[in-house]
Amino acid sequence: MDAKVSKKELNWSELGFQYVKTDFRFSAIHRDGEWGEGALVSDDHIAVHEGAPALHYAQQCFEGMKAQTAEDGRILLFRPDLNSQRMNDAATRLLMPEVPRELFMRGVEEAVRANYAWIPPYGSGASLYIRPMLIGVGENLGLKPARQFEFRVFVSPVGPYYKEAGLAVISLAVSGMDRAAPKGTGSFKVGANYAGGLLATRKAQELGANEALYLDSAEGRFIDEAGSANIIIVMKDGTLVTPASRAILPSITRRSIMEIARTELGMKTEERPIELRTEIDQFEEMGACGTAAVLSPVGRIYFDDEWHVIHKDGKTVGPVMQKVYDSLVELQKGDREDRFGWLHEVEI
Numbered sequence: 001m002d003a004k005v006s007k008k009e010l011n012w013s014e015l016g017f018q019y020v021k022t023d024f025r026f027s028a029i030h031r032d033g034e035w036g037e038g039a040l041v042s043d044d045h046i047a048v049h050e051g052a053p054a055l056h057y058a059q060q061c062f063e064g065m066k067a068q069t070a071e072d073g074r075i076l077l078f079r080p081d082l083n084s085q086r087m088n089d090a091a092t093r094l095l096m097p098e099v100p101r102e103l104f105m106r107g108v109e110e111a112v113r114a115n116y117a118w119i120p121p122y123g124s125g126a127s128l129y130i131r132p133m134l135i136g137v138g139e140n141l142g143l144k145p146a147r148q149f150e151f152r153v154f155v156s157p158v159g160p161y162y163k164e165a166g167l168a169v170i171s172l173a174v175s176g177m178d179r180a181a182p183k184g185t186g187s188f189k190v191g192a193n194y195a196g197g198l199l200a201t202r203k204a205q206e207l208g209a210n211e212a213l214y215l216d217s218a219e220g221r222f223i224d225e226a227g228s229a230n231i232i233i234v235m236k237d238g239t240l241v242t243p244a245s246r247a248i249l250p251s252i253t254r255r256s257i258m259e260i261a262r263t264e265l266g267m268k269t270e271e272r273p274i275e276l277r278t279e280i281d282q283f284e285e286m287g288a289c290g291t292a293a294v295l296s297p298v299g300r301i302y303f304d305d306e307w308h309v310i311h312k313d314g315k316t317v318g319p320v321m322q323k324v325y326d327s328l329v330e331l332q333k334g335d336r337e338d339r340f341g342w343l344h345e346v347e348i
């Protein structure tokens with residue numbers, strides 16, 4: 001099959017962050033202690049037993065990655081080995097079987113390759129979002145692990161997470177609700193962390209913010225993260241800081257940004273607890289980063305009954321965020337040399 005000839009007629013640059021049904025998804029079943037081979041399927045529905053532990057007890061985890069088209073047509077993944085590792089960390093935490101690296105990569109690559117027609121072209125500002133997931137299925141009633149699991153990978157072409165294309169300045173509202181307990185599951189990408197965040201996001205949006213910002217749940221003093229992104233802050237002395245916390249998702253984007261900032265942009269970087277109320281005066285620029293959010297500058301934060309402007313008028317992209325964003329995105333799209341060895345090409 002010459003998949004390359006038939007790109008879909010989509011208005012790529014108008015895409016938002018919504019599910020678009022593509023042609024194929026990859027599915028593999030774990031049964032009797034063993035993973036099956038797995039295969040591409042076309043049905044976008046999963047029939048699961050009504051007692052499935054994924055449905056009742058949130059025995060499930062997932063990942064989020066993107067494939068981008070380079071200018072020369074190569075299809076690039078960004079550090080997929082780290083997504084594989086993070087999925088297995090979550091699997092272990094929730095008593096699910098690990099997905100072997102080979103199966104994870106094969107599932108991702110087959111889903112991307114089979115849906116070549118849906119991969120947004122270079123320069124469109126859109127990309128192919130990849131959602132690997134691992135769910136506990138099969139018949140169950142009591143609180144115990146599933147005896148059967150499905151590893152599935154589906155893909156969807158997506159545009160920017162926060163409406164406007166490119167670098168959209170966003171605002172955050174500190175949530176009165178906690179996301180994750182200090183020794184809970186906050187550092188794992190498990191669905192259980194997100195259902196509780198829906199109301200927090202709704203409340204933040206009612207205040208006019210794009211997203212909720214969570215403080216540490218033990219004391220409500222230190223910045224944890226946003227609903228679906230980690231936080232980075234440029235302090236007035238030029239240091240790039242990011243919260244040290246056991247309750248946040250270890251973002252692959254953040255880890256990459258910190259490394260780019262240190263090694264390529266010559267910035268001093270620190271990972272340490274950041275106390276919101278006592279340190280905000282020292283914030284020069286702030287950003288929310290993640291696979292979906294990429295790097296969105298944060299202009300304002302709402303807490304203690306008022307808005308606090310971080311940078312300029314709260315609507316302007318700061319120079320450091322612009323520079324970091326450009327460096328990251330150029331690397332991910334293959335526009336510049338991958339000196340870190342972070343890109344993984346999917347052979348079409």
Ligand SMILES: Cc1ncc(COP(=O)(O)O)c(C=O)c1O
Pocket residue numbers: 064225226227228229230249250251252253254289290291292293
């Ligand atoms: C809660 C949360 N924090 C941070 C991130 C960012 O992680 P990554 O950069 O690995 O996508 C995500 C996912 O995108 C997330 O859901």
